[in-house]
Amino acid sequence: MADLRVTYDRQANAAYVYFSDPGVNVARCYPCDPVAVxxxxxxxxxxxxxxxxxxxxxxxxxxxxxxxxxxxxxDHEAT
Incomplete structure (x- = not known):
């Protein structure tokens, strides 16, 4: 299995799961239905x-x- 990179900003309570190199250009963002999830x-x-x-x-x-x-x-707490 390939290495999976996950970042987490505790202050924003937001995480990002990368399936490719972080430098890849995001051309389109599809927001999932907030009500459904x-x-x-x-x-x-x-x-x-x-x-x-x-x-x-x-x-x-x-x-x-x-x-x-x-x-x-x-986040700013990371040391």
């Missing part, structure tokens, strides 16, 4: 239509705790 999840696609990442808002209620604990911290 009880939150906001955005699917990011490149210009070829490939899924490059998923942004999860209110991440602490949507993602497993172990995943957020292991995620790369990008």
């Amino acid at each position: 009880d939150g906001m999840i955005n699917l990011d696609f490149d210009d070829q239509g490939c899924l490059v990442g998923i942004e999860v808002l209110d991440a602490s209620s949507k993602l497993p705790r172990h995943l957020l604990s292991a995620a790369e911290r990008i």
Whole structure:
């Protein structure tokens, strides 16, 4: 299995799951229905239509705790 990069900003309570290199240009963002998922999840696609990442808002209620604990911290508390 390929390495998966996950970043988490605790202050914003937002996580990002990368399926490609972070430098890949996001050409299109598809927001999932906030009512149906009880939150906001955005699917990011490149210009070829490939899924490059998923942004999860209110991440602490949507993602497993172990995943957020292991995620790369990008907030001001990261040291």
